[in-house]
Amino acid sequence: MQKSFLSAAAALLASTSIASADGVLNIYNWGNYTSPELIEQFTADTGIQVTITDFDSNDTALARVRQGGHGFDIVVPTHSYVQQWIAEGLLQPLDDAIVTDRGNIAPQWLNVDFDPGREYTVPWQWxxxxxxxxxxxxxxxxxxxxxxxxxxxxxxxxxxxxxxxxxxxxxxxxxxxxxxxxxxxxxxxxxxxxxxxxxxxxxxxxxxxxxxxxxxxxxxxxxxxxxxxxxxxxxxxxxxxxxxxxxxxxWMDNAAVLADAQNTENAMIFINYILQPEHAAMLSNFARYANGITGSEAFMDEGMRTAPEIVIxxxxxxxxxxxxxxxxxxxxxxxxxxxxxxx
Structure with a gap:
């Protein structure tokens, strides 16, 4: 784990705003797509308790968040929907003071058409x-x-x-x-x-x-x-x-912080957490997709490197x-x- 993350996490966890959030984070994601090992490790490292709610399609997720009152902090839309989320004001820009490791994103996934410069999103899996x-x-x-x-x-x-x-x-x-x-x-x-x-x-x-x-x-x-x-x-x-x-x-699915998130700082900490190669690898080892984070391959299961479903x-x-x-x-x-x- 990088020192920059530890420093940011320590400072944020000690702040009044984090305390008022009660150390929780609510993620809205595709079903059976979030590594339990990653969530357990994240909670151990930060003290933030995570709840996962599943959706089964991009349209379902978009419709639910549009309604408001959902209580989610992070959502994981597919690339072809990201511009719609942004245009409707449903996402907030990433906080540069917390999301400090976007440089870990592989070059081909960094300046993408659907989110130039990764202002709103980071890779989840592709x-x-x-x-x-x-x-x-x-x-x-x-x-x-x-x-x-x-x-x-x-x-x-x-x-x-x-x-x-x-x-x-x-x-x-x-x-x-x-x-x-x-x-x-x-x-x-x-x-x-x-x-x-x-x-x-x-x-x-x-x-x-x-x-x-x-x-x-x-x-x-x-x-x-x-x-x-x-x-x-x-x-x-x-x-x-x-x-x-x-x-x-x-395709690429991407993690983003919702505009009406109730636990924004916790969400930003999580976004930066999955930019660490060893944590991105946990996502891949569970869901069996590539992740778009440079260096994550070193932490992946050996079978991921030669699987016919991964190697086209x-x-x-x-x-x-x-x-x-x-x-x-x-x-x-x-x-x-x-x-x-x-x-």
């Missing part, structure tokens, strides 16, 4: 969205979106699709020949709509909490995140993660695309298609 397949059920090519859009007979009725609109829409746009997840080509969107509607009867569900079902073999394939896929494979070696050659989303095959690297935030008119089209799919 990864890809692809497909997961039980290879004891299906032995063909897994690097294809056909796994869920045009599934082979042995997978029909045994497919789950995560109900995360941006990821599913992007993968389908690429699969039907579009080269931009926010394309303004209406013919592409018609093909996306028709393809998804035709595919849905072949699926078992659109659900998030499916890791145990993959491990048990109750679900044989689906759209899934790379880290969750790795966690499943470690419990069932028949599971494999595929990168659709037509294109797949690359060289020939498929170029198919990964960092999805932008879509203009409102395109977002409306995607929402209309998505609403029809969920009915």
């Amino acid at each position: 990864g890809t969205t692809g497909v997961i397949v039980n290879t004891s059920v299906y032995g063909g090519d897994i690097n294809t979106a056909d796994i869920f859009l045009h599934p082979p007979a042995e997978l029909v009725g045994r497919i789950n699709v995560i109900p995360e609109m941006s990821d599913v829409m992007a993968m389908t746009v690429y699969a039907v020949g579009g080269d931009n997840a926010c394309t303004d080509d209406m013919e592409i969107w018609r093909q996306v709509r028709d393809t998804l509607m035709a595919a849905k009867p072949n699926w078992l569900a659109l659900d998030y909490g499916t890791l145990d079902s993959y491990v048990a073999g109750d679900i044989a394939a689906g759209v899934y995140w790379n880290g969750a896929s790795m966690r499943a494979r470690l419990q069932n070696p028949d599971l494999a993660y595929g990168y659709p050659a037509t294109g797949y989303p690359v 095959p060289e020939e498929l690297v170029a198919a990964g695309r960092f999805s932008p935030a879509c203009p409102q008119e395109i977002q409306d089209i995607r929402t209309q298609i998505w609403t029809g799919l969920l009915q």
Whole structure:
């Protein structure tokens, strides 16, 4: 742990404002995504007690915070939503006096388009969205979106699709020949709509909490995140993660302090805490995603460095695309298609 952090933490914990916050911190994050080991260590180091509340989608998180009265201090939105959070005044700038270690952020993740100079956010985890397949059920090519859009007979009725609109829409746009997840080509969107509607009867569900079902073999394939896929494979070696050659989303989730946080200083201390390589590694070792913090690899589990869910095959690297935030008119089209799919 760096001396700069210890000094800042000691000074803040001794201050009147921290005492009035009762040493608590409330984090609003994706489910099953926060390392218990990290939280235990943070509390041991700072005395701050942490409560985690889960959300299951970016839209759910945004809607909840917009309502106010939530009591959360930190939120973890995906990159394509960050500008919306900022524009609506829902986040506050990071305190330079407390968040002193943004220099630990890897260069490619420091001056990002969605938060130039990292004024509001720091990396939490980053990864890809692809497909997961039980290879004891299906032995063909897994690097294809056909796994869920045009599934082979042995997978029909045994497919789950995560109900995360941006990821599913992007993968389908690429699969039907579009080269931009926010394309303004209406013919592409018609093909996306028709393809998804035709595919849905072949699926078992659109659900998030499916890791145990993959491990048990109750679900044989689906759209899934790379880290969750790795966690499943470690419990069932028949599971494999595929990168659709037509294109797949690359994303980054980011920690930010809410504008109406009740424990702002505690939140800033936590933000700086996860910028330390050994602490970022705790997040990765739990959730099985990369984290964007320089030097964290030295503290990661050995398996993280060679995992097929983390190390993208060289020939498929170029198919990964960092999805932008879509203009409102395109977002409306995607929402209309998505609403029809969920009915």
